[in-house]
Structure formats: structure tokens, C-alpha cells
Amino acid sequence: MRLLFLFLLLLVPAKGRAQDAFGAALPGLAGGFAQQVEAAERLGALGDPRAVPILRALYDGRLLRGADGALLIRDGERATVAVTGAAADAAEAEQVRINNRVRAVLRGVLGRLSLVSSDPAERLAAAEAVFRSRTAENIPLLEAALARENSARIRERLELALGASRLAAGDDAERRAGIVALSASASTEARSVLLEARAAVPALSSEIDAAVAAIDRRLAVRRAAETFFQGLSLGSVLLLAALGLAVTFGVMGVINMAHGEFVMLGAYTTFVMQEALRGIPALAPWSLPLSVPAAFLVAAACGAAMERGLIRHLYGRPLETLLLTFGVGMMIQQAVRLVFGAQNREVSSPPWMQGTLELAFGVTVTQNRLWILVFSLVVLGLTVAAIRLTRFGLEMRAVTQNRRIAAAMGIRTGRVDAFTFAFGSGIAGIAGVALSQIDNVSPNLGTGYIIDSFMVVVFGGVGSLAGTLVGAMSLGVINKVLEPYAGVVLAKVFVLVAIMLFIQRRPRGLFALKGRAAEQ
Amino acid sequence: MSVALSAPPPSRLRLGLRAGLGVAVLLLAALPTLNALPADHALHVSDFIVSVTGKWICYAILALSLDLAWGYAGILSLGHGAFFALGGYAMGMHLMRLIGPRGAYGHPVLPDFMVFLGYTDLPWFWQGFQYFPYAMLMVLLVPGALALVVGFLAFRSRITGVYLSILTQAMTYALMLAFFRNDMGFGGNNGFTDFKELLGMPLGTPAARAMLFYASLVALVGSFLICAALTRTKYGRVLTAIRDAESRARFLGYDTTQHKLFAFVLSAMLAGLAGALYVPQVGIINPGEFSPGNSIEAVIWVAVGGRGTLAGAVLGAFSVNALKTWLTSAAPDLWLFVLGGLFVAVTLFLPRGLIGLFDRLRRRRAS
Structure with a gap:
């Protein structure tokens, strides 16, 4: 309390002085040209934002001198008293005139005063x-x-x-x-x-060199941090795209070349939700969060239908499964192209996902990338929880470990197969919701991700979700680190070649399954 | 793998097949001659038919090569389009060199796109392509060398099945990305076009078309005979054994890596040959040829015709492409549904393709 009082004491005289100087300089504006120049420069030096509207009015020829000598500002039909802003009668007032010299000074002062504008x-x-x-x-x-x-x-x-x-x-x-x-x-x-x-200034060159070196160091740190974040961001996209595959291919061993099309279906579900909720003002801002369950259900339903209708007949024949799912993917893609057209569809971002965020060292990250990074980790966490903690996850692991014993224990293996495949496909759909925010929503959205996703799963180790996480993030970061040196395309090629060579050393990926599960 | 693919078809079918193949080759050989007849002649064949059939013959060679890898060695390559495109690019480089000073920029040595991109010298890997024999050697060697490296790395670490398929798909995808780059020295996404002549023949004339057609036909028959002879040898038998039970073949003392590698490299060379014959007929080669979709389409030709039978691969290439040519003009929206449907139908209902279907029908009639 006492401190506050002291502070106020300190503040009052300072404020008072400025008030005085400001008040003292004002009348000069209505004087002769030389007086005007002097007054304008004094106001400019004071750096008081209240001077800005008055000087601007003077510049625009809207400053009036009232009969009592008070300065008025004309605003169309009405007029206000300068400084106080109270309404005034402008009938008796006359316009304050300026010449070119005053005009030039005013321009400079106004420019500098914008520094303190509100x-x-x-x-x-x-x-x-x-x-x-x-x-x-x-x-x-x-x-x-x-x-x-x-x-x-x-x-x-x-x-x-x-x-x-x-x-x-x-x-x-x-x-x-x-x-x-x-x-x-x-x-x-x-x-x-x-x-x-x-x-x-050659005399100061050594100081300047040191300063430049310090800036260079800081810039390098920032660039490295930004590259790292971009890598994580790309990694999160890969993680989302590969997670569903880690379930269908990694856990079930079913190769699904239509996986990218499920991702694409998820993106189109987001588009449809956006259009459908446009008419409902209460729900429209929530269309993106609501798209997550919707995309999961759409993709999961397609996945379940595909598993029960087609893939079921080809268990144990992976090459045939590959061809079959490729054909199905082709048909899904063409169907979407016929329904929605071949051109890109616009999915808008909600306000909380737009803009950029600035972190320490001036590192800037875009909000939507940050959200997708968080989202991908949440989806990973939920997937792990579903497999580890739920009854469905238990049955799923039982069936993949030993189908016949699981069946003997009363687990309906066919149903578990369908649910697992639907689960993996649903995750692909969720990935589509995230991708709709950063990629073009077009019928061939998925084709760009399918090869990368397989690379992530193979690199991380088939059947290991931790491997998928590490695989996706490291591939993302490696890609972004290489990009400045090699260019986008060549970086991709290098990564592909590196994975081929990596598989030489560790054919079963980073996180290879050990023990009995590895032998299948 | 419960479907027995290697069961030798009954001899009557085999005889019928051979006769059918012979007739088909003779019919094909007659096409350019019929094309040369006056336009109002009853037997006249249009230019379109000849050029389209010429393309199909190249596709049939590609199908044969894929069948050798997939149908006989069990290597489902989803990247055979890359070998095809590499062969095509080698041929394209030869054709580009032959343009000489006739390009739009009139440079005596450099192709147009290099002048445009500011090259002053010919890159080293373009040297020698002005000689036809050297170019033909490269048509075989470049795809062969790529297959040797990829195959060696893959087979050595026992990457099989779907893993190998995805690896080969990644290979063609990576090559496509690389060839799209302008500074690779291969014309970027425009590729090569505006070819003028080959072996002194101006391209685009009926004579050149007929020559290329016959060359392709000879290559097809030659490839067919090579593959047929190869699969009958002991080597071919071992290859089929590896396809059906790789571990067992290895335990019996066969070097499965070498057997598979030889088949893969030979297959890549045949694919390169097909690409080299294809490019002067269509007059363009660009990185789109590397797209994974092309390789997958070649797989469906073999699957539809019947993998594990050479005649099936050729039959599949012709029938699927005939269907495609007809559908893409009659109902373009439908084509992808039909292609996707073919994948589904063949894997579910016709694991041995059309040849298997004929076989079954014949047996049913016999019993």
C-alpha cells in the first residue's frame, strides 16, 4: 500500500510536467507559420500520443480556431474540442491555415509520433x-x-x-x-x-565482427530448432498415416494397399461434415472436432466391410491380398472422384488452429502443425490404451499370438479380425481429418502417403507401436535435416535408399519383436 | 500358397496353345502389310490399329519379364515399370543425340532441354549414346545393373513376399521423384520427345512404323523362346521350387539368392528391352513412366492372363490393354472401376487367370 502511494507520488509530477509542456505547446499551432513549426516540433519531441489527432487535423485542414481561441477539430458537420474531445459549436470558428513548410514538418512529426500511436x-x-x-x-x-x-x-x-x-x-x-x-x-x-x-566505421570492426558472430550463433540455434520442429511435424503426419497400418499390417499381418484411400475418406468426411454443419450455427465451429469420430466411423465401416467381404478369403496369401486391396483402393479413389470431382476441396481451419506461435529464441511454429503434433500423440496414446487396456485389445493380442488357442478359449476370432481391421482403418480415417488441415483434399490424397507409411512401419519394426512412433519421428527429422542440402525430392530419395540399406543390417526394423512372436 | 501353379497343363491344351500362339504371331506379322494396302481395300488396317498393336507387343514383353520374376521365381515386383522406363530412357537418350542440330535451338550437340537449362557441355553419362550399339547395350545394362544391386541387397537379407513388393515399389517411386528433377540431366518432367530418326529412318513414316513393329514382334517371340527354354532347364525347375518353398530349396543345398538374382536381372533386362522398343513408337518418354501405378498395371496383365504360364502373360497383356483402349474411349470413368474390379475378381475367383479358366473348362468337357 505504501509502495503504491510512493509510486503514485512519483508518477504525479512527471505526468504533470508532461501535461504542462503539452498544454503549453498547443496554442502555437494556431499561430504564425514559424510558430506552428516550432510547436509541432515540440509536440513531436514530447512523444505524447494525444498530439496525433490534433496534428493530423492540422495537416488535413480540419483544425479550427474557436472565437475564444480554443482549438477545435472538425469532423464532418460536427466539431469537438481538441484534447478533451467534448462537443463544440463550430459556427464562429475559422480554419487554421498552413503552408508547405509546415506541411513538411508535420509529415515528419506525424511519422515519428506513430511510434506512440494507440x-x-x-x-x-x-x-x-x-x-x-x-x-x-x-x-x-x-x-x-x-x-x-x-x-x-x-x-x-x-x-x-x-x-x-x-x-x-x-x-x-x-x-x-x-x-x-x-x-x-x-x-x-x-x-x-x-x-x-x-x-x-573501420575503427569498430573487431566489435562488429564479434557481434555478427554472436548473431550467427543465435541464428544457427534458431534454424536448428525450427528444422527440428518441422521434422517432428512431418513425423507426426507420418505417424498418423502409419498408425492404422501398424495395426492392420503390423499386428494382423494383413497388407492393405487401400490404406491411403481410407485416409482420403477421412479427409472427405471432414469436408462433408463442414458442409453439413454450415447451416447449424451452434455446431458449425465444432465441425472439425466432430469430424474425428465421424471419420473414424466411416473408415472403420469401410474397413470392416472390406475385411468381411474380401480379405477374409485370402488370409495366408499376402501377395493376393496386396493385389486385391490395391484394386479396392483404385475403385474407392475413382468413386470419390466421380462423387466429389477431381479438383481439390476446401476444408477451412477453425480460428484456434490458425496463425503462428512464437517460442523462445524467436522460433516460430504454425499453430495447425503444433495441433497435429499433439493430436498424433493423443491418437497414439489412445491406440496403445485400446490395445493394452481393453477387453477388445486383449482378444486382439490373443488372436494374433495364437489363433487356434484363442478360438479354443472361446474368442470369436472372425469377429476380432473384423474389429481389428476396422480399428486400424478407423485410425486411418482420423489421420485424414488431420491431413485435411495441411494437405489438398483430393481423390489421390492417400497415394502420396502409402509408401511413406509402409516405410515407417518397416523401419520401426513390424508389430511395434513404439517402433512406429520412433520410426515416424526419426524419418521426419532426417528428411527435414537433409532438405536444405539436397532439396525436397533428393532428400526423399536419400531416405528411401537409406531405409533399403538399413533393412540390410536389421531386417526386422528398429524395434524387432523378440522371442516366439518374431517367428511368424 | 495352396494353389498349384506349376501343374503342367494337359498335352492337348499345350498343343492347342502352341498352335494358337503361332497363328497369333502370323496374324500380328501381317498387320503392317495390311496397313500398306489401299485405304478402300477390304482388308485394310488403319494406322491406329498398327501403332496400338505395336505398343501392346511391348507391353507383352514387359508382362513376360514380370511373369518370369513373379510367376516362376515368386518375386512380385511392383517396380518393373522402373526397368521398362530405364530402358526407354536409354533409348530416348540415343534418339535425342540423333536429333543433332535439328533441335529448336540448333545446338550441334546438346539436346534442346540442356540448352534451355544452360548446360555448356554434355554430361559424362550422355557420352557414347550417339552410337546405336552402345545405346542398345545400355538399354540392357542399366536396368540389369539396378536389378542386380536391388536384388542382391534384398535377396541376401531374405526380404521376400510383400516386403520385397513394397521395396520395389519404393524403388520406382524414388526413381520417379529423381527423374522429375531438372538437374538430373534427363529433361525433368518433360522428359524426351520430338525424336527425328532411328538408324537413318525418319520416325513417324509407315516404313519406320512397320520396322519398329517387326522389331518388337521379333523381340517378343525371342523373349518368349528364351523364357520358355529357361524354365524347362534344371535351373528353371529349381526356380519354381524356390517359388513354392524357398526354405526347403535352400535346405536342399541350392543357392536361392543366386537363382533368384539371375531371374530378376534377366527379367529387368527384358523389361528394359520392352521400354526401348516402346519409346520410339509412342515418341515420348517422361518420368510418369516410373509411376507405381504403371508397374501395378503390368502385374494385373500377368494375373489376368495367368501367372506361371508364359502364354498367359502375353494373353493378359493383350486382353487387358485391348479392354483399356476400348473402355478409355467408350466410358473413361468406368476404366478404373473395371481395373480395380479385375484385381478383386482375379485374386478371388481366377487365381490362375484366363489360362487356368481354359484349362478348367477343357477338363470339365473331357470328364
Whole structure:
């Protein structure tokens, strides 16, 4: 309480002084041209945002001098008293005139005053403009603006501008302060400003070199962090696409080349949900979360039908299963193409998935990628829980370990087969919901993922969900690390070749099953 | 694998097949001659029929090669399209070199796309392709070498069944991505086209078409005879044994890796030959030929005709492609349903394909 009082005490005189200087400078605006210039510059130096509407009105010819000498601002038919904003009678008032010299001064002052504007976008633009102009005159203004600024993003830009302006100053002490300020940032702009100054001020070149090196280190850390995140993001997509396959192929041993088409069906379910819920305002914002169960059910139903109707007859003949499921996938794809058309369908993102998020070191990540990463881990967790903790999971493991004993124990193996296949297909459908957010929803959405998914499952180790997780994430990261050196396509080719060679060393993948289960 | 694929068909069927094949070859051989007849002649055959049949013959060679790997050695390759395309690219490089200064940019040596991309010298791997024998050697060697490397790595670590299939699919997918790149030196996604001549014959003329047609036919008959002879030898028998029970064959002392590798490499070379004959007939080669879908389509030709029988592979290639040519113009939306349906129907109801069906019908009539 006492502290607060002290603080207020401190605050009041400062505020009062500014008030006085502000009030004292105002009348000059209505005086002669020389007086106007002086008043405008004083207001500009004060850095008080209240001056902005008054100066702008003067610039636009909307500033009036009332009969009592008070300044009024005309706003169409009405007029308000400057500073207080109260309504005023403009009948007796006359317009304050300016000449070109005043106009030029006003432009400069207004530009600098935008630094303290109440609109953050305007402040940001002003900070960028000041950074580009880089003159020592702006230093006090920037300091004033920094003292008031709350937004971290604008502060960062202001500090950059301040550092650059200091570097342009006459004396070396100021320049050194500028170098220190710039080296604390981690932007390529600060780096190029420093390099520019290095040529202009040879005396400080060693300090500048050290600062550039510090920036380079920070940039490298940021790039590495961003690459890592991109890799994890790609990994999460691969994980989602491969998880269903890890169940149908890894656990059941059924090779399903139509897996990518189930993913595609999930994406189209998201599209249909979006269109269907458009008319219901209460549900429309929830169309994406609601699509998750819907896509699971659609894909699971297709999977169950396929297992019972076709695949069941081909157990023990994997090559035939491969061809059959490929044919089914082809038909699903063509059916979707006929129903929805061959062009891409637009699935919009809900607001909470848009935009970017800034982490430490200025590392930026896009929200939708972050959500998909989290989502993929949740889906993985649920899949593991379903297999480990539920009755269905127990029966599923029993059937895959020893079908005949499981049947002897009273488990209806046929039903378990159908449910397992439906479960894996349903997960593929869920993957489609996530992919609809980052990829084009088109009939051949799935074909792009099928080979990668198989690679993940084979690399991670068939039958191991942990292997699928590690396989997906490491393939994602390796891909993204290679990309800057080799380009997108060649990175993919390298990864494919690397997997081929990897299988040489460990034919059963990273997380090979041990013991009896490995012999099947 | 309960379906016995190696059961020798009854001798009457075999005789009938042989006679049928002979007649078919003679009929095919007559096509270019009939094409040369005046247009209003009753027996005249249109240019379209000749060029389309010429393509089918190349497909039939590809089917034969795939049948050798899948039907006899049990290697279901989903990447045979890659060998076909590599052969095609080797031929395409020869044809590009033969264009010489007649390209749009008029450069004496460099093909148009290289001038366009700012090349100043011919890359080393393009050297020598102006000589026909060297190009033909590459048509066989490049696919063969790829098959040797992939096959060696795969068979050595006993990657079999679906794993091998996916591996080969990944191979053709990776090659497709690689060939789409402009800086590979293979024309990027435009590939090669605008060919002018081959062996001094201007392409696109009836004479050139007839020559290519006969060359393809000779290659088909030759490949058929090679495969037929090979599968009758002891080597062929061992190969079938490996297909049906690999571990057992290995325990009996056969080197299964080498047996499979030989079949795979030979098969890749035949596929390359098919591609090389195909490219001058269609006049273009681009990375789309590497797409996994093409390889899968070749698998269905063999499956429909009847794998494990050479005649079946050829029959399948002709019948499925005839169906495709007809359907894609009559009802383009339906084609993919029919193709997908063929996969389903053949695997469920016709595991031995059309040949198996004829066999069954004949036996039923006999009993």
C-alpha cells in the first residue's frame, strides 16, 4: 500500500510536467507559420500520443480556431474540442491555415509520433520505417517509445531500430551501445546493418565482427530448432498415416494397399461434415472436432466391410491380398472422384488452429502443425490404451499370438479380425481429418502417403507401436535435416535408399519383436 | 500358397496353345502389310490399329519379364515399370543425340532441354549414346545393373513376399521423384520427345512404323523362346521350387539368392528391352513412366492372363490393354472401376487367370 502511494507520488509530477509542456505547446499551432513549426516540433519531441489527432487535423485542414481561441477539430458537420474531445459549436470558428513548410514538418512529426500511436499495427509500421531510415536524431524518440511499449513484438523491432540508429550516431560510445544492442537480437536484419556499418566505421570492426558472430550463433540455434520442429511435424503426419497400418499390417499381418484411400475418406468426411454443419450455427465451429469420430466411423465401416467381404478369403496369401486391396483402393479413389470431382476441396481451419506461435529464441511454429503434433500423440496414446487396456485389445493380442488357442478359449476370432481391421482403418480415417488441415483434399490424397507409411512401419519394426512412433519421428527429422542440402525430392530419395540399406543390417526394423512372436 | 501353379497343363491344351500362339504371331506379322494396302481395300488396317498393336507387343514383353520374376521365381515386383522406363530412357537418350542440330535451338550437340537449362557441355553419362550399339547395350545394362544391386541387397537379407513388393515399389517411386528433377540431366518432367530418326529412318513414316513393329514382334517371340527354354532347364525347375518353398530349396543345398538374382536381372533386362522398343513408337518418354501405378498395371496383365504360364502373360497383356483402349474411349470413368474390379475378381475367383479358366473348362468337357 505504501509502495503504491510512493509510486503514485512519483508518477504525479512527471505526468504533470508532461501535461504542462503539452498544454503549453498547443496554442502555437494556431499561430504564425514559424510558430506552428516550432510547436509541432515540440509536440513531436514530447512523444505524447494525444498530439496525433490534433496534428493530423492540422495537416488535413480540419483544425479550427474557436472565437475564444480554443482549438477545435472538425469532423464532418460536427466539431469537438481538441484534447478533451467534448462537443463544440463550430459556427464562429475559422480554419487554421498552413503552408508547405509546415506541411513538411508535420509529415515528419506525424511519422515519428506513430511510434506512440494507440494502434499497435501503426506502431509496428512506424518502428519499421524508423529502422529503415536509421538516423541518430530518432534516438530520444525511440527511447521514449520503448519506455511506453508493452507489446513484446514491437519492443523487439523498436530495439532493433534503436540499435541501428545508435550505430549511425557520431560518437563511438553511442555506436558501441548500438552494437551491443544489435548483437543481442537474432535477426538477419541486425546482421546486415552491422555488416554495413563495418565498412563505414573501420575503427569498430573487431566489435562488429564479434557481434555478427554472436548473431550467427543465435541464428544457427534458431534454424536448428525450427528444422527440428518441422521434422517432428512431418513425423507426426507420418505417424498418423502409419498408425492404422501398424495395426492392420503390423499386428494382423494383413497388407492393405487401400490404406491411403481410407485416409482420403477421412479427409472427405471432414469436408462433408463442414458442409453439413454450415447451416447449424451452434455446431458449425465444432465441425472439425466432430469430424474425428465421424471419420473414424466411416473408415472403420469401410474397413470392416472390406475385411468381411474380401480379405477374409485370402488370409495366408499376402501377395493376393496386396493385389486385391490395391484394386479396392483404385475403385474407392475413382468413386470419390466421380462423387466429389477431381479438383481439390476446401476444408477451412477453425480460428484456434490458425496463425503462428512464437517460442523462445524467436522460433516460430504454425499453430495447425503444433495441433497435429499433439493430436498424433493423443491418437497414439489412445491406440496403445485400446490395445493394452481393453477387453477388445486383449482378444486382439490373443488372436494374433495364437489363433487356434484363442478360438479354443472361446474368442470369436472372425469377429476380432473384423474389429481389428476396422480399428486400424478407423485410425486411418482420423489421420485424414488431420491431413485435411495441411494437405489438398483430393481423390489421390492417400497415394502420396502409402509408401511413406509402409516405410515407417518397416523401419520401426513390424508389430511395434513404439517402433512406429520412433520410426515416424526419426524419418521426419532426417528428411527435414537433409532438405536444405539436397532439396525436397533428393532428400526423399536419400531416405528411401537409406531405409533399403538399413533393412540390410536389421531386417526386422528398429524395434524387432523378440522371442516366439518374431517367428511368424 | 495352396494353389498349384506349376501343374503342367494337359498335352492337348499345350498343343492347342502352341498352335494358337503361332497363328497369333502370323496374324500380328501381317498387320503392317495390311496397313500398306489401299485405304478402300477390304482388308485394310488403319494406322491406329498398327501403332496400338505395336505398343501392346511391348507391353507383352514387359508382362513376360514380370511373369518370369513373379510367376516362376515368386518375386512380385511392383517396380518393373522402373526397368521398362530405364530402358526407354536409354533409348530416348540415343534418339535425342540423333536429333543433332535439328533441335529448336540448333545446338550441334546438346539436346534442346540442356540448352534451355544452360548446360555448356554434355554430361559424362550422355557420352557414347550417339552410337546405336552402345545405346542398345545400355538399354540392357542399366536396368540389369539396378536389378542386380536391388536384388542382391534384398535377396541376401531374405526380404521376400510383400516386403520385397513394397521395396520395389519404393524403388520406382524414388526413381520417379529423381527423374522429375531438372538437374538430373534427363529433361525433368518433360522428359524426351520430338525424336527425328532411328538408324537413318525418319520416325513417324509407315516404313519406320512397320520396322519398329517387326522389331518388337521379333523381340517378343525371342523373349518368349528364351523364357520358355529357361524354365524347362534344371535351373528353371529349381526356380519354381524356390517359388513354392524357398526354405526347403535352400535346405536342399541350392543357392536361392543366386537363382533368384539371375531371374530378376534377366527379367529387368527384358523389361528394359520392352521400354526401348516402346519409346520410339509412342515418341515420348517422361518420368510418369516410373509411376507405381504403371508397374501395378503390368502385374494385373500377368494375373489376368495367368501367372506361371508364359502364354498367359502375353494373353493378359493383350486382353487387358485391348479392354483399356476400348473402355478409355467408350466410358473413361468406368476404366478404373473395371481395373480395380479385375484385381478383386482375379485374386478371388481366377487365381490362375484366363489360362487356368481354359484349362478348367477343357477338363470339365473331357470328364
